[in-house]
Amino acid sequence: MRILFLGDIVGRPGRDAVVAGLFRLRRELEVDVVLANGENASGGLGITVKAASQLLACGVDVITSGNHVFKHREIQVYFESTDRLLRPANYPPGTPGAGLGVYGLDGKPPFAVLNLLGRTYMNSLDCPFRAADELIGKIPGDVPVRLLDFHAEATSEKKAMAYYLDGRISALCGTHTHVQTSDAQILPHGMAYITDLGMSGPIRSAIGMDPQAVIRRYLTGMPQRFVLSKGPVELQGAVIDIDAQTGKAVQIQGWRHACQE
Template identity: 60%
Template sequence: MRVLFLGDIVGRPGREAVAGEMRRLREELALDVALANAENASGGLGLKPDEARRLLDSGLDVLTSGNHIWKYREIQDYMPRTTRLLRPANYPQGAPGSGLGVYSAGGGVSYAVLNLQGRTYMEALECPFRTADALLAQVPEDVRVILVDFHAEATSEKIAMAYHLAGRVSAVLGTHTHVQTSDARILRDAHGQGHTAALTDLGMCGPEESILGMEAAPILSRFLTGMPTRFRVAGGAVLLEGALLRIDEGTGRAQSIEIFRRRLI
């Protein structure tokens, strides 16, 4: 199975770039599955239902999210009506939607996606490690390919999650910081065999000349003066960043992981 998982989509530039390129990427990269984190796809913060639908219609199979997903109230009504948009599974009971989904990649092959959120320097949610343990027990035994989006701030927490799940899932991929890391690797299972692809952060799909997808000037002003400023999504060339994975469908073992990075003018 060939999988492309894109990092955080930022605002209109990232959203339109992903939507415009996705069908071409599916053909060019011979993708079986395409996913992206979309929690910042609307205005650089949050996700509107109409824009979630457009991204899914463009060729993405599943959207994951994180701590900004609740910015637009209407997403709370939309999320229970679709299985293709996930929110972090370790939100307390009663939060709309789900953090775990099982999907078909065609040809009788199924895969699971688990969305989790870290706690270091973020909201105090339920423990993501124990939540992962509990939800993995609910994945049907015949589903071998399991992809994890761990939306977290601290690199140490992301790497810890990768080791915690090594040998039990196909990939643990970090999101949230919008800065792509260079530590793509495959972790070994308890028998010493390569099994779980890991990357601390997928990066972002958003404006290249920016600070995390936002115009630099207001953010610089905030750093220099300490005064609040309104952040605005930047323009110009867009980067599409993420990871390209090859996974054995029968065992769930990751066979390769490559950094994906493409510049669109």
């Protein structure tokens, strides 16, 4: 089973690139499932109903998210109409949406997607490690393919979670920093891991934003209005091959695709 997992989609540039090219990329890469972190898909912060609908219609099978998912209030109601948009499971009880989905698409082997938020330098939420235990306990035993988006800032927290879950899930892909790491690997008990998938958006930017505004913020210490950067767009993520019978990863490769301007 081959999975393409796209890193944080940033604003209209990233969203348009996914919409324009994903069907072709699915064929070229021969992927069975496409996952994407979409929490920055609308204006670079949050996700609207329109953006989520566009991504699901263009070939994304499941959208994961993170700490900005509720930026646009309308998305709260949207969670009631779809199970293909997830939010981190360790938000408090009563929060709209779910952090776990189990899917069977077009006769392909079933798979589970988990979504968790880190706590180091992030929102103070429930413990993601204990939440991971709870989520895994809810996945049916006949669904061995299990994929986690761990939306976290600290590399140490992502690595700790990786070794905590190795052998219990198929892949852990980190998101949030928008900078792709070069440490894609298979851990000893068969779990694929990458610290961060990177970003699907403008590459001549400071994590998607106009670098000049970010520079002014650092030089002056004063608030600045951040706007999406312009110019070339790149899709970033990872391609993961998983044995659908055992749930163990066969290989993982960091993946980047330059889009035409």
